[in-house]
Amino acid sequence: MQNKFREARSAKIKKKTKDRPRPPPIGERKAQRKRIVLSNTNALEIAGLEDLNPTNMADTEKIGQVLGIQGDLLDNLRDAKAFKTTQNWNMFRRPATLVREETVSLGQHVRDVIDSQQNQGLGAKVARQVVSGERASGKSIHLLQAMSMAYMNGWIVINVPEGQWLQLIHVSVMC
Amino acid sequence: MYIQPHLTSELLSRMAYSNQAVLKKLKLVGKLPADLKLGNNATLHSLAMLGAENHTLAWPVWQTLWKELNTRADSKNARPSVLIAIDSVNHWMGPTKYRSAEYNTIHAQQFNMIKHLTRLLFAQSEDELANGGMVIAATSGSNSPSLPSLDILLRQLAARAAGTAMTDPNFPMPQPYSKPDQRVLSLFKDTDETTLTTLKGLSRLETRGLLDYFAKGGIFKESITDTVVGQMRGLSGGGIVGEMAKFGTRTSGNVAVHLSSAGLPAPSSERITA
Numbered sequence: 001m002q003n004k005f006r007e008a009r010s011a012k013i014k015k016k017t018k019d020r021p022r023p024p025p026i027g028e029r030k031a032q033r034k035r036i037v038l039s040n041t042n043a044l045e046i047a048g049l050e051d052l053n054p055t056n057m058a059d060t061e062k063i064g065q066v067l068g069i070q071g072d073l074l075d076n077l078r079d080a081k082a083f084k085t086t087q088n089w090n091m092f093r094r095p096a097t098l099v100r101e102e103t104v105s106l107g108q109h110v111r112d113v114i115d116s117q118q119n120q121g122l123g124a125k126v127a128r129q130v131v132s133g134e135r136a137s138g139k140s141i142h143l144l145q146a147m148s149m150a151y152m153n154g155w156i157v158i159n160v161p162e163g164q165w166l167q168l169i170h171v172s173v174m175c
Numbered sequence: 176m177y178i179q180p181h182l183t184s185e186l187l188s189r190m191a192y193s194n195q196a197v198l199k200k201l202k203l204v205g206k207l208p209a210d211l212k213l214g215n216n217a218t219l220h221s222l223a224m225l226g227a228e229n230h231t232l233a234w235p236v237w238q239t240l241w242k243e244l245n246t247r248a249d250s251k252n253a254r255p256s257v258l259i260a261i262d263s264v265n266h267w268m269g270p271t272k273y274r275s276a277e278y279n280t281i282h283a284q285q286f287n288m289i290k291h292l293t294r295l296l297f298a299q300s301e302d303e304l305a306n307g308g309m310v311i312a313a314t315s316g317s318n319s320p321s322l323p324s325l326d327i328l329l330r331q332l333a334a335r336a337a338g339t340a341m342t343d344p345n346f347p348m349p350q351p352y353s354k355p356d357q358r359v360l361s362l363f364k365d366t367d368e369t370t371l372t373t374l375k376g377l378s379r380l381e382t383r384g385l386l387d388y389f390a391k392g393g394i395f396k397e398s399i400t401d402t403v404v405g406q407m408r409g410l411s412g413g414g415i416v417g418e419m420a421k422f423g424t425r426t427s428g429n430v431a432v433h434l435s436s437a438g439l440p441a442p443s444s445e446r447i448t449a
Contacts, residue, residue, distance in 0.1 A: 043392050043393055043394070044391065044392055044393035046388070046391045046392060047391075063380065063381065064378075064380040064381045064383065064384035065384050066384060066385065066387075066388035075193075076193045076194070077193070078193075079189060079192040079193035080189050080190075080193035081189060082260075086417075088420050088424055091392065091394055091424050092392045093392070096388065098377075098381060098384060098385050098388070098416070099384075100374075100377065100381055101378075101381075102372055102374060105372075109309060110309065113256055113307045113308060113309060114256070114307075116307055117256060117306060117307045124256065124304075124305065124306050124307025124308075125307050126299065126304045126307055126308055126309065126310065126368075127308075127309040127310070127311075127370075128295075128296055128297070128299075128309075128310045128311075128366065128368055128369040128370070129309070129310070129311045129312070129369070129370050129371075129372055130264070130296070130312055130313075130314070130329070130332060130369060130370070130371050130372070131311065131312065131313040131314070131371075131372045131373075131374065132313070132314045132329055132371060132372070132373050132374070133314075133316065133373055133374030133375065134316050134415065135316030135317045135415075135417070136316065136317070136415050136416065136417025136418055137316065137374040137375065137376070137415050137416060137417065138374050138416040138417065139262075139313035139314065139315075139316065139374055140262055140313060141416075142311075142313065142372075142374065143260045143262055143311060143313050146258060146260055146309065146311050147258065147260055150256075150258035150309070151193075153256075154197060154255055155197075155255050155256045155257060155258050155308065156190070156194050156197055156198070156244065156255050156256070156257045156258070157190070157193060157194060157257075157258045157260065158186065158189075158190050158257065158258070158259045158260070159189055159190075159193070159259075159260045159261075160186065160259075160260065160261040160262065160292070161189075161262055162262055162263050163261055163262060163263035163264050163265070163266040163267050163315075164263050164266040164315075164318065165182060165185075171179060171181045171182055172179065172180055172181050172230075173177045173178070173179055173273060173286075174177060174178050174179075174180060
């Protein structure tokens with residue numbers, strides 16, 4: 001009789017098992033964080049959105065207008081890692097950038113280099129520029145515009161998307 | 176001097192994939208070093224891919240490729256111009272986290288690739304970029320280490336553009352008794368053609384264009400009047416484009432909401448209607 005309450009039939013408190021969802025596979029979260037989305041089908045299509053092209057890249061009339069990036073450049077720019085995640089590309093139907101005064105002068109520099117290349121005698125010109133400005137003032141977009149101008153004129157583009165990569169301790173170094 | 180095999184390999188891979196169409200048309204003209212093995216009729220693309228796929232070959236590949244790109248174009252061999260774009264260049268103007276075998280800090284300019292690209296940005300030479308092109312480097316605003324020597328360099332570039340002579344008392348110089356970074360300051364003497372572009376806030380015209388685009392894209396729901404343009408410029412620190420994009424692309428698109436979130440009174444016309 002004394003053992004009555006210690007039998008297997010006595011009350012047991014069941015452990016609750018929580019259904020935890022599986023964590024996403026390795027690398028998935030980072031991939032989501034770094035994903036570059038260049039188009040949004042919910043955004044309205046903008047009628048008459050002109051593209052930035054070799055003829056209008058140095059046109060002062062275009063200051064203050066937003067010009068699209070040609071579709072065939074997008075893969076090149078993506079491969080060169082020219083787009084950044086902070087740049088609002090996912091809000092619009094297709095990527096476009098604002099033409100500022102500085103953009104037009106950039107286009108003028110590109111034009112000068114092309115002209116100097118065609119005048120073989122004088123030697124080709126090289127434009128060297130440091131871009132500065134406060135946070136979010138459009139410096140990386142300025143570089144992106146320079147790159148799209150270079151691609152559409154058949155130049156070779158070498159891009160360093162983040163200078164800090166070459167300076168942090170994460171990667172191999174040899175003497 | 177140090178080399179960075181993996182990073183060089185990544186740079187070659189970005190270059191090979193993004194310029195595929197152009198590089199595939201360019202034939203090798205010079206002789207390859209013995210350790211790089213490519214078949215006959217190799218193109219610059221296959222050379223770049225060799226380095227992109229194997230980091231141990233990346234540095235010799237980069238050197239060979241750079242020599243090839245700088246071969247002067249002639250009737251037989253076309254060689255296009257080159258654009259070099261560098262973002263967050265300020266990280267290259269100071270000490271790194273790396274240590275040498277003697278446990279001394281390594282300066283960023285002691286890395287071969289960084290040194291090479293910085294030289295292209297600041298110094299002209301006859302043999303390099305023979306077919307013209309552009310070297311453009313942007314500093315970083317949000318992730319910028321404190322580097323007084325770089326600040327002086329940028330101020331010196333600005334002063335030169337404004338026509339201030341180096342002998343002028345107002346020409347920016349390092350503080351007396353400070354220890355400026357000579358690797359950075361000496362860059363100024365290397366060239367007189369590097370220009371400084373300082374990006375400021377957007378003008379009214381540019382602001383209107385940008386807001387117009389936001390409105391046409393369906394995310395900015397105000398009608399764009401002179402008042403709204405002025406308000407948005409004011410709210411975004413005088414037309415700082417990134418800040419304006421944040422305000423302009425918020426779903427409500429209502430100026431009064433932004434003003435109240437910034438702790439400012441709503442514009443008078445809306446206060447009357449509310």
